[in-house]
Amino acid sequence: MASSSSERVPVTVLTGFLGSGKTTLLNHILTATHGKKIAIIENEFGDVGIDDALIQKTSKFSSEEEIIEVLNGCLCCSVRQDLVVLLKGFAERAAAGELKLDAIIIETTGMADPAPVAQTFLIYDEIKAFARLDGIVTMVDAKHVERHLDAVKPEGVVNEAVAQAAFADRLLLNKTDLVTEADLARIEARLRGINAFAPIRRCSRGDVSVDSVLNIHGFDLQRALQTNPQLLNPENAPTQHDKTVTSVSLDQGAPRHMRTVQKGDLDFELATDFLEYIAEYIYHAVHMTFSGGFEEAWQPGEPRESKMVFIGKGLDEQFLASSVPACGSLVASTFNNCLATPENLTRKASTLRFKPGDAVECRTTGFDAEEGERWAAGTVVEAPRRAESAPPVLHRADDMAPGEVAPYRVRLEDGSELTVLTDEGSEIVGANSHGDEDGEEAGEGCEAQAAPQQQQQFRVQVPDGVHAGQAFPATVGGGHLIFQITVPPGHGPGSWLTVTAPVEATGGARAGGGAEGSGAAAAGNSAEGTHARTTHQAASEGEADHEADEASKRHKA
Numbered sequence: 001m002a003s004s005s006s007e008r009v010p011v012t013v014l015t016g017f018l019g020s021g022k023t024t025l026l027n028h029i030l031t032a033t034h035g036k037k038i039a040i041i042e043n044e045f046g047d048v049g050i051d052d053a054l055i056q057k058t059s060k061f062s063s064e065e066e067i068i069e070v071l072n073g074c075l076c077c078s079v080r081q082d083l084v085v086l087l088k089g090f091a092e093r094a095a096a097g098e099l100k101l102d103a104i105i106i107e108t109t110g111m112a113d114p115a116p117v118a119q120t121f122l123i124y125d126e127i128k129a130f131a132r133l134d135g136i137v138t139m140v141d142a143k144h145v146e147r148h149l150d151a152v153k154p155e156g157v158v159n160e161a162v163a164q165a166a167f168a169d170r171l172l173l174n175k176t177d178l179v180t181e182a183d184l185a186r187i188e189a190r191l192r193g194i195n196a197f198a199p200i201r202r203c204s205r206g207d208v209s210v211d212s213v214l215n216i217h218g219f220d221l222q223r224a225l226q227t228n229p230q231l232l233n234p235e236n237a238p239t240q241h242d243k244t245v246t247s248v249s250l251d252q253g254a255p256r257h258m259r260t261v262q263k264g265d266l267d268f269e270l271a272t273d274f275l276e277y278i279a280e281y282i283y284h285a286v287h288m289t290f291s292g293g294f295e296e297a298w299q300p301g302e303p304r305e306s307k308m309v310f311i312g313k314g315l316d317e318q319f320l321a322s323s324v325p326a327c328g329s330l331v332a333s334t335f336n337n338c339l340a341t342p343e344n345l346t347r348k349a350s351t352l353r354f355k356p357g358d359a360v361e362c363r364t365t366g367f368d369a370e371e372g373e374r375w376a377a378g379t380v381v382e383a384p385r386r387a388e389s390a391p392p393v394l395h396r397a398d399d400m401a402p403g404e405v406a407p408y409r410v411r412l413e414d415g416s417e418l419t420v421l422t423d424e425g426s427e428i429v430g431a432n433s434h435g436d437e438d439g440e441e442a443g444e445g446c447e448a449q450a451a452p453q454q455q456q457q458f459r460v461q462v463p464d465g466v467h468a469g470q471a472f473p474a475t476v477g478g479g480h481l482i483f484q485i486t487v488p489p490g491h492g493p494g495s496w497l498t499v500t501a502p503v504e505a506t507g508g509a510r511a512g513g514g515a516e517g518s519g520a521a522a523a524g525n526s527a528e529g530t531h532a533r534t535t536h537q538a539a540s541e542g543e544a545d546h547e548a549d550e551a552s553k554r555h556k557a
């Protein structure tokens with residue numbers, strides 16, 4: 001016979017679309033002071049677990065105080081039986097007096113349908129006697145939820161975002177920092193239309209109290225049956241997912257080029273620094289929202305690994321894992337090419353423009369709207385040393401950020417020394433390239449230098465509301481380059497375009513000077529300004545390369 005509800009362990013099923021902030025919420029719960037012994041069942045979509053590692057690292061609890069179990073696969077279908085076995089194991093240990101839990105939290109993958117997970121607690125007697133479904137808490141990503149709710153699925157395929165909202169006992173409207181009040185009001189009205197009962201709580205980075213997530217007594221079987229009449233039917237057909245959503249993991253031990261990762265510049269070539277001695281760096285991208293930061297330093301003896309997991313529609317593992325840019329896989333070729341291998345470092349060093357003794361000019365200030373940038377003349381005193389038997393050694397000073405290295409050290413005419421962090425025309429140019437002594441705008445003098453232009457490819461995503469024939473300003477490279485792009489026929493919001501555009505190989509010229517095209521690009525150009533930018537009418541119809549869209553249609557079998 002089942003124990004009384006107060007004795008049974010309350011179970012929270014935490015759902016929410018990919019990247020909505022479930023792991024962030026869990027970390028928030030685990031680091032809050034509550035004195036509870038909590039078992040976390042972590043469900044990873046990909047083969048390589050990242051979230052569980054992040055939870056284990058961030059949590060302040062010792063391993064005796066918490067239990068973290070990871071199930072790879074989908075809890076609502078492929079590994080559902082594993083969940084049953086795991087819970088029965090907990091139940092046996094609890095009955096034997098070996099385990100006393102205050103709560104269980106099950107974090108499902110972003111693609112899970114919560115109903116089959118909930119069913120686990122309703123149909124198995126051993127599990128029912130030990131644990132009770134306390135609530136289904138759904139994280140909602142305020143920035144992206146409307147796109148997910150709108151996604152049109154093939155007949156019979158569940159829209160996971162709708163299912164998660166509909167089945168929730170509590171909705172946490174997260175990432176409120178990324179949207180406006182009007183957006184929040186509209187999203188709340190939409191969520192109300194899907195689920196009129198679940199209270200909605202707004203939050204940012206999951207900053208809600210533990211009590212508003214655990215032991216809320218939110219699950220109501222009768223209401224759940226209204227939403228899902230088959231809930232108690234063990235023979236109910238398994239959830240049909242969108243099979244085009246898959247995961248691909250790239251997992252390598254070599255250090256990684258850090259600034260590329262930090263900037264979200266995964267479309268860029270190997271730059272001048274890399275992830276080597278550094279603290280661990282976590283980088284996360286959800287659609288086009290990127291964020292990253294340092295986590296703890298590597299522990300002694302801890303393997304230094306770089307892992308990248310792509311979860312998305314129509315992924316092609318071979319395409320992503322290729323290190324040949326020519327095959328069009330810019331994101332992953334950069335991921336692979338930014339490994340700090342001797343070959344990559346030598347290749348990078350061979351592309352650097354200056355050597356010790358070269359006369360140069362360096363940017364010494366940020367951009368000031370009135371005064372422009374300041375540049376000073378100097379001489380390169382340190383540049384990568386190339387020995388046949390060893391990879392180049394890049395400059396590293398004690399006051400640089402962890403892991404950062406630089407291509408040049410320059411002695412300025414006033415005797416001071418400057419570390420130049422990147423070999424870009426926005427930072428360092430050949431001598432006499434700048435005529436800004438009289439407050440002339442930096443960069444003007446460079447146009448006469450006729451810097452050779454290299455073609456470079458960038459992948460950009462068409463923003464919401466921009467359709468074929470319309471132009472939009474695309475910023476790539478963390479604000480370095482702003483292109484005016486016209487969306488080619490057959491493309492629209494969300495399409496990926498591969499754009500080929502010239503960038504300066506040498507010199508600090510701002511090609512074209514002012515913005516061509518729309519006023520939006522012009523505004524972007526003058527508002528920022530610590531880097532030289534190329535404003536370019538990059539992709540007229542013919543120039544936008546549709547290969548990326550085509551390639552992205554191919555997917556992992």
Ligand SMILES: Nc1nc2c(ncn2[C@@H]2O[C@H](COP(=O)(O)OP(=O)(O)OP(=O)(O)O)[C@@H](O)[C@H]2O)c(=O)[nH]1
Pocket residue numbers: 016017018019020021022023024025051109110174175176177178203204205206283284285286291292
């Ligand atoms: N700006 C902002 N970013 C957030 C917020 N909450 C989470 N993030 C970031 O969003 C990204 C995804 O967060 P996660 O907590 O990993 O999301 P998740 O739901 O566990 O993701 P999956 O396990 O991949 O489904 C991370 O980079 C977080 O730092 C928030 O409220 N505001």
